[in-house]
Amino acid sequence: MSEHKILQVQNLKVNFDVSSEGDMPWTKAKKLQAVNNVSFDLNSGETLGIVGESGCGKSTLARAIVKMVPADSGKVIWFGNDLLTLNKSEMRQHRKQIQMIFQDPLASLNPRMNIGEIIAEPLRTHYPKTPESDVKERVKDVMNKVGLLDNLVNRYPHEFSGGQCQRIGIARALILKPKLIICDEPVSALDVSIQAQVVNLLMDLQEEMDLTLIFIAHDLSIVKHISTKIMVLYLGNMVELANSNDIYTKPRHPYTQALISAVPIPDPSIEKSKKLILIEGDLPSPVDPPSGCVFRTRCQKAQDICAIEKPEFKEVSNNHEVACHFHD
Amino acid sequence: MIAINKNKIKEMADNLSDSGTGRSLWKDARIRFMQNKAATVSLFILAAIVLFSFIGPYFAVWSYEKIDWNAMGSAARVGMPSIESGHFFGTDDLGRDLYSRVIQGTQISLMVGFLGATVAVFVGTLYGATSGYLGGKTDQIMMRIVDILMSIPYMFVLILLLVVFGRSIGMLFIGIGLLSWLDMSRIVRGQTLNLKNKEFIEAARVTGVSDFKIITRHIVPNLLGIVAVYATLLVPGIILAESFISFLGLGVQEPSTSWGALIKEGAGTIRYDTEWQLLFPLAFFVVSLFCFYFIGDGLRDALDPKDR
Ligand SMILES: Nc1ncnc2c1ncn2[C@@H]1O[C@H](COP(=O)(O)OP(=O)(O)O)[C@@H](O)[C@H]1O
Numbered sequence A: 001m002s003e004h005k006i007l008q009v010q011n012l013k014v015n016f017d018v019s020s021e022g023d024m025p026w027t028k029a030k031k032l033q034a035v036n037n038v039s040f041d042l043n044s045g046e047t048l049g050i051v052g053e054s055g056c057g058k059s060t061l062a063r064a065i066v067k068m069v070p071a072d073s074g075k076v077i078w079f080g081n082d083l084l085t086l087n088k089s090e091m092r093q094h095r096k097q098i099q100m101i102f103q104d105p106l107a108s109l110n111p112r113m114n115i116g117e118i119i120a121e122p123l124r125t126h127y128p129k130t131p132e133s134d135v136k137e138r139v140k141d142v143m144n145k146v147g148l149l150d151n152l153v154n155r156y157p158h159e160f161s162g163g164q165c166q167r168i169g170i171a172r173a174l175i176l177k178p179k180l181i182i183c184d185e186p187v188s189a190l191d192v193s194i195q196a197q198v199v200n201l202l203m204d205l206q207e208e209m210d211l212t213l214i215f216i217a218h219d220l221s222i223v224k225h226i227s228t229k230i231m232v233l234y235l236g237n238m239v240e241l242a243n244s245n246d247i248y249t250k251p252r253h254p255y256t257q258a259l260i261s262a263v264p265i266p267d268p269s270i271e272k273s274k275k276l277i278l279i280e281g282d283l284p285s286p287v288d289p290p291s292g293c294v295f296r297t298r299c300q301k302a303q304d305i306c307a308i309e310k311p312e313f314k315e316v317s318n319n320h321e322v323a324c325h326f327h328d
Numbered sequence B: 001m002i003a004i005n006k007n008k009i010k011e012m013a014d015n016l017s018d019s020g021t022g023r024s025l026w027k028d029a030r031i032r033f034m035q036n037k038a039a040t041v042s043l044f045i046l047a048a049i050v051l052f053s054f055i056g057p058y059f060a061v062w063s064y065e066k067i068d069w070n071a072m073g074s075a076a077r078v079g080m081p082s083i084e085s086g087h088f089f090g091t092d093d094l095g096r097d098l099y100s101r102v103i104q105g106t107q108i109s110l111m112v113g114f115l116g117a118t119v120a121v122f123v124g125t126l127y128g129a130t131s132g133y134l135g136g137k138t139d140q141i142m143m144r145i146v147d148i149l150m151s152i153p154y155m156f157v158l159i160l161l162l163v164v165f166g167r168s169i170g171m172l173f174i175g176i177g178l179l180s181w182l183d184m185s186r187i188v189r190g191q192t193l194n195l196k197n198k199e200f201i202e203a204a205r206v207t208g209v210s211d212f213k214i215i216t217r218h219i220v221p222n223l224l225g226i227v228a229v230y231a232t233l234l235v236p237g238i239i240l241a242e243s244f245i246s247f248l249g250l251g252v253q254e255p256s257t258s259w260g261a262l263i264k265e266g267a268g269t270i271r272y273d274t275e276w277q278l279l280f281p282l283a284f285f286v287v288s289l290f291c292f293y294f295i296g297d298g299l300r301d302a303l304d305p306k307d308r
């Protein structure tokens, strides 16, 4: 497996203008900081897990990387090109190599198209001259890869279960043999029993096709198996980034520690003695984030300085980055 | 014995072929529509009425403008419905054959309904899809315009238009069609907004599918269902509006006629024991409207996304 950087995200910021219900047309829109100063590197063959509560900007980060939402500042360097500076047609060339898988499996498939058409769409879009027989062959191929019977090509999405729909979505993402697949909560909408199947499928495919993955989830237990490194987001800010193992064995940020304590441990004796750290209160509004440290309103360790000074996101031990004044 | 076997084999063959071809939503909807008895029967009756308005004239003994001088002025005694006299539906007070007049009225009323609905669907879909797809300020302004137009009393404007620009079928088409696209545009806009945020649209955009292809391949096919339902409900609405206008004497002008105009004439002479002059056009009118509503209802149930 080649160990070179394929994607570097640097200081990425995404703001949305939001107007509230009773606003007059001339009222100035408020800024919602959905993604604030996110940076990470991704090597070929790695899997980056991104974890955070719902609404903390995970999807927005993913969408900003593929230019589905405009970023306000920062860089997304893909094989040496800053994607954010490319125009539409230049970007199109790179779209072949970066694919996405979505949260709601059924909603991500057009109900009026059959499975064959859905899976073939990326291929037909980028290589419109491919002969029909080749398209059929490739569709069959990729359906077998994701564990779907290839005689189902003429079926429609509503005839499939959630897990099968997600496999169809994966097949569509694979048909162009991409380098990077961004999975935005691909299993959150599925039954627990099926979640593992889909995660395992992704891991097998990663091995087989030398894929790099970004895997988004709202809880740590799911990303555990698949990720090589894990980023924890809170209110659009990175709070911790480290190797998967380090995050689990020695989490350093109070937020991560609380998340880890909520992950069930299969061994009942450990599970019983485990101390659960509760996160109290609600997620603050991203329109009006707390001063200083974004987590201070819910942090048990918070001190006065936390309200005044924003903790820098920095490396505190080998490849382990944290944003906290009082990290462990 | 043999028959049973044949059925079994056929069933097995059906099952086999079924594993190859999926049921598209359209096919699904058709099956569900067929299961709705009222809607299916209505579809047949309506088809029969349309067919009748085209082939009916070949069986007519009297043309719609020819006056039967015997019946003129004494419709109550001579002009009743009868096979021998050739006036299957009787005559009107002027001695004109009601059978031919009803056919003529049916043609015109249905045409007004269909053409008016076509204009409304076309304008409304275009306007609504544009507004929804562009979003933001443009959408706001376009929808406020619709709100304003909607607050204007519809019938009043139509009557005013007919009085100012003269009474003609053309004016009636334009007036009804252009005023009834408002609801359509709102419905289509809502649906487009809804679709725009669906993940399959995002999936297509991420892959690099062009905006044009997204609209034609992903948005429009998903709008057709709701447009079809609304259009079938729009046709009777427009027919009703036209009949009302004609009933007021502002719509279709002599020698042309429509259901509304015929009903008006029939109602005016009801005192003279010529009830057929009212009942025949009224029956066509009522039955057709019921059919349209049942079909629209059936379509809505068949295409209802909640049932998928
Ligand atoms: N298009 C948008 N316009 C305005 N606000 C948005 C938009 N998309 C997301 N947001 C806001 O940005 C924040 C992050 O959302 P999102 O990235 O979807 O979170 P997550 O995927 O982690 O649940 C939320 O507060 C959400 O309300």
Ligand code: SF4
Pocket (backbone or CB within 6 Å): A254, A255, A293, A294, A295, A296, A297, A299, A300, A301, A302, A303, A306, A311, A323, A324, A325, A326, A327
């Ligand atoms: S900086 Fe302060 S408030 Fe923020 S996580 Fe660390 S201790 Fe808690």
Ligand SMILES: [Mg+2]
Pocket (backbone or CB within 6 Å): A058, A059, A060, A184, A185
């Ligand atoms: Mg999300």
